[in-house]
Amino acid sequence: MPAAAVPASSSAGVVDSPATGRRDTRRAIIEATVALIADRGFSATSVDDIADRAGVAKGSVYYNFGSKGALFETVLTEGQRALTTALRGAAEGREGREAVGALVHELLAQIQGHPDFAKVLVAEVFRTGRDWQESIRQVRDESFAVFAEVVETSWPHRDPSLTAAAMFGATLVAGLEWLAFQPDRPVDEVRRAVLSTVLDPL
Amino acid sequence: MPAAAVPASSSAGVVDSPATGRRDTRRAIIEATVALIADRGFSATSVDDIADRAGVAKGSVYYNFGSKGALFETVLTEGQRALTTALRGAAEGREGREAVGALVHELLAQIQGHPDFAKVLVAEVFRTGRDWQESIRQVRDESFAVFAEVVETSWPHRDPSLTAAAMFGATLVAGLEWLAFQPDRPVDEVRRAVLSTVLDPL
DNA sequence: GTCTATAACTCGATAGAC
């Protein structure tokens, strides 16, 4: 478990070794995994497929992650950290409509930047019979929580968790509808559609 | 020909055999399939599991549906018909806020009545690499369309498809959050949370 | 019950860094 341990070799601060460094291998595997699972689901994706797409041998997958399940948990955990960090940053120091606007904006940006993770998220959020249920529950809880906190402080008479779920769901589904089926439209149109649904009176 | 020799016992001219009729077998299999797939996903569910849970032999599954994939397509098609019929009925003859209120109400009722199908729906809607992509696309298109039509006629300046996606997503995610993690709360609280998010100004 | 394909996982071999 060498953490940052940059090999003394080249002066470059990069982790690259002649061929590939361990970090690169891990990254390649993780990226291949999200991409494939977003498209076909966990069980329909074989470790062979993942290794192929990542350009590494199957043995490397097991050496680095131990098992297919553990690999998937890593994918979830990493994605979650990135997502909640981004959302928290967006809400930081804002309140009310402005905060909701910023959250929707940031969530759409994340969906656009990591569409595969977004797909995995929707696909797995409400499953209960899987081994990584705990990991997925964390993703959901923490993401919803950012919305819920905003609701709670700005509109105390609203139900925080259900309202948060509704807002999150509106943004996520509209965002994926956009990416998957109307990808040529500008983000702003999506943002406007979501915000007028969630913030403006009909 | 008369070989049809209906076991003297019962006179019934139906296709039913002693124990269960073909329709019952199909229903049992379909229900077992949605339940299992909602929980673990398509590939993680074996035909053996389905047959076990349905209380039939594996051969019956193949006799009635031909293949695991075809079985799943049937599940999707049947669920979709039920869902869109219900939604169309709810929107019928209504307009504006009243129509949206009725749609949200009905969609929540459907989620409550068929939670397993709802889970399968979220899990599969945005996947693109699967065989039954066409079937799932129909479910999505037709369900969204009901919302989109209401938006289009009542608020012509809004983007119909994205607004529909946002409304559908808000209701679906809030509904599943409710069923999966806060099942003891009354439907009305969920309905109110969604409607105030989607219909009322913040 | 049987046949066949496939997929998770294993493990000895390998090659570079010190």
Add this chain to the structure above:
DNA sequence: GTCTATCGAGTTATAGAC
């Protein structure tokens, strides 16, 4: 020489299909 990351053919179980 060791240590570490990698490779990939081989093993074994399971699941779809008939």
